[in-house]
Amino acid sequence: xxxxxxxxxxQSNACTPTPDGEHTVKICWTCGFTTNDLMVEGSDFEQQxxxxxxxxxxxxxxTHDGLVWFPLVLNIPNTGMVFPEWNKRxxxxxxxxxxxxxxxxxxxxxxxxxQNEGKFLTFKIDPTSIKHYxxxxxxxxxxxxxxxxxx
Numbered sequence: 572x573x574x575x576x577x578x579x580x581x582q583s584n585a586c587t588p589t590p591d592g593e594h595t596v597k598i599c600w601t602c603g604f605t606t607n608d609l610m611v612e613g614s615d616f617e618q619q620x621x622x623x624x625x626x627x628x629x630x631x632x633x634t635h636d637g638l639v640w641f642p643l644v645l646n647i648p649n650t651g652m653v654f655p656e657w658n659k660r661x662x663x664x665x666x667x668x669x670x671x672x673x674x675x676x677x678x679x680x681x682x683x684x685x686q687n688e689g690k691f692l693t694f695k696i697d698p699t700s701i702k703h704y705x706x707x708x709x710x711x712x713x714x715x716x717x718x719x720x721x722x
Contacts, residue, residue: 579635580604581707603653603666603709604633604640612639627657627664643709649673649694651716656703666712670700 576597578586583601596607609616612634621629624641633640645653651670658665671694674682682692704712713719 578602578604580633580640583707585710598643600710600713601707603643603655603706603712605643606638606640608638610639610641612637627655631655631664645713645716645718647716647718651700652696653709653712653716655706663706665706666704666709668700668702668704668712668715670697670716671695672697672700 574588575584576586576588577584578599578601580599581602581604583599585600586597587600588595588597591607594608596605598605610620611617617639620641621632621639628641628644631642642655643653644655649671651668653666653668655664656667657663674691674693674695679691679693682695684690684692702712702715704715
């Protein structure tokens with residue numbers, strides 16, 4: 572992560588372009604917005620992604636130099652999620668982090684895996700773990716769920 576660029580969404584110097592095969596994905600570790608070279612404004616790819624996303628993410632959409640940027644949702648299985656959340660009181664948004672906790676083996680039968688018939692989940696969301704971070708605190712939010720921990 573030593574190839575940083577200026578983020579067009581927040582002007583920080585923490586935007587990382589990462590080649591992913593034949594395409595490049597860009598993630599800003601300050602504001603949490605992301606794009607890739609297929610997210611050309613008005614393209615079929617962009618329209619399909621826009622159509623199948625949450626309303627808040629649609630509302631936060633930005634366009635810079637012909638590319639569409641959206642806030643990133645991180646979902647690390649068995650660990651937790653980082654996602655944008657709306658604050659009705661301040662009429663603004665922020666990053667929310669929620670962790671997952673193990674489900675005791677004797678309770679797993681109560682949590683069928685919706686993607687694998689006959690199997691059960693081993694982790695669940697812990698609603699008491701929710702934390703909030705400023706809209707420019709994406710890196711701290713991602714760190715909260717261990718995205719930077721060495722494997």
